[in-house]
Amino acid sequence: MTAPERPDDCLFCRIVAGDVPAEIVLAGETTVAFRDLNPQAPTHVLVIPRSHYENAADLASHDSSGLADMFTTAAQVAEREGLTGGYRTVFNTGAGAGQTVFHAHLHVLGGRPLGWPPG
Incomplete structure (x- = not known):
């Protein structure tokens, strides 16, 4: 399958290309993991x-x-970050769910108790 074309205005595509700096936690063949600039937990x-x-x-x-690869990367990030007490993974899909960058991304959150329900 041919990968879709990268839009010039996509922030996350620009991070992948190395045009925008980010604190990379883990980079693999199909995924890149980096720290959120507005963390909602000690590890985000x-x-x-x-x-x-x-x-x-x-x-x-x-x-x-590719979706499965993202969860594999999330597990590797959690291990590297020492999230032995557990962690949460979250996709926000669409503006109504809080998605602000329209490039698929999985949040990995941990380092503190994460109550339920989230939000």
């Missing part, structure tokens, strides 16, 4: 696919293995 890392997909649903329908 974003995991993104290197290919541009607008959101998790778009990624799942076009590249389900």
